[in-house]
Amino acid sequence: MSAFVPAAVPATGGRRHGAAGAFVTRRSLHVAPQPAAAASRRAACTPMATAAAEPTKNTTLSGRGGKTDSDSVTDDPAPLNAAAPATESKFYQKYNTYRGKDVPTVSETMTKFNELFPRPVPSVYRNIISEILMTTHLAKHCAMWKYDAIFAYGFDETFNEFLQFYPIESERTALYHAVANSLGFSPEELAKDASSVRSWAEGKSEADIFAASKAGAGDASEPAVAALQYVANADEFDFYYSRLHGIGVIKLMAGAGVELTPENAGRWSDELQVPKAKLTTELGTYEAAVERLKAAEQLFAEIAARDARKTAERLERRAEQAAAEATEAENEA
Numbered sequence: 001m002s003a004f005v006p007a008a009v010p011a012t013g014g015r016r017h018g019a020a021g022a023f024v025t026r027r028s029l030h031v032a033p034q035p036a037a038a039a040s041r042r043a044a045c046t047p048m049a050t051a052a053a054e055p056t057k058n059t060t061l062s063g064r065g066g067k068t069d070s071d072s073v074t075d076d077p078a079p080l081n082a083a084a085p086a087t088e089s090k091f092y093q094k095y096n097t098y099r100g101k102d103v104p105t106v107s108e109t110m111t112k113f114n115e116l117f118p119r120p121v122p123s124v125y126r127n128i129i130s131e132i133l134m135t136t137h138l139a140k141h142c143a144m145w146k147y148d149a150i151f152a153y154g155f156d157e158t159f160n161e162f163l164q165f166y167p168i169e170s171e172r173t174a175l176y177h178a179v180a181n182s183l184g185f186s187p188e189e190l191a192k193d194a195s196s197v198r199s200w201a202e203g204k205s206e207a208d209i210f211a212a213s214k215a216g217a218g219d220a221s222e223p224a225v226a227a228l229q230y231v232a233n234a235d236e237f238d239f240y241y242s243r244l245h246g247i248g249v250i251k252l253m254a255g256a257g258v259e260l261t262p263e264n265a266g267r268w269s270d271e272l273q274v275p276k277a278k279l280t281t282e283l284g285t286y287e288a289a290v291e292r293l294k295a296a297e298q299l300f301a302e303i304a305a306r307d308a309r310k311t312a313e314r315l316e317r318r319a320e321q322a323a324a325e326a327t328e329a330e331n332e333a
Helices: 090-098 108-117 123-140 149-162 169-182 187-201 206-212 223-233 243-255 262-272 276-333
Strands: 022-024 028-031 053-058 073-077
Touching: 053 108, 090 169, 090 187, 108 123, 108 169, 123 169, 123 223, 123 243, 123 276, 149 169, 149 223, 149 243, 149 276, 169 187, 187 223, 187 243, 223 262, 243 262, 243 276, 262 276
Parallel strands: none
Antiparallel strands: 022 028, 053 073
């Protein structure tokens, strides 16, 4: 089973349609106009249900010469505020320049990973790597997503937690680099930012972390503080939650000695201004994944120990047989 709950991933080469009008086609990122009332900071780039109106067929500029085509026909909800043109919405004004931008597909990211890491990944870790690649690819190419040190911390801690017993240490490092590079990140920068968050968080209490997220508090030159303050005080449509950011927050909770419960995750969501439903779901998924991985690794350890015993017994029998043959040869001589 997957280490994480799979995100909604389109078929390879297909398109991903977001609520706030951002969706990815085979090669282009489109931003369709949306009414300001129909979107929120939390819902942008995720499916949105609108009860006020039945969906209507709208066409949007495809980004290829300003013409419309079949890729740009969407089932968008009708504007909730007909008096305000859709092109005046805050989301449209903020991200209209992204129209027509080339973005890689999930399959291209996967292909790049396979080129960078051609060796087979053991089955117990394969789904973990696939989930990191797919969900991070989709989050990264949402117009609202921005890199921060908490994301880097989540990336690094995911490898520390889920791949700590990877069979070959050198391959584990190569795997870390391959995943980072295939997603367009610098593995050195990820490790450096994660280390800075880890050092900053050491000895910090829950109250310390909450206080650091307030605008103007703490040392904003610290990557962890800068990330916490950015997310907690971001304007509408300026923050997009990603799975690895959520893991980073969960690891901060654990490091501060906070019991990992849905109630506590909810409090942290309120204080740090991350989506409550997503973080509480992430927590449950994370804990279940850790337990599954521990069970799988325990099974592998038992199999390895059994194989080692059998090998030792076989070698012992061979040694005894060789000794007996040598003794017999001496007696005959």
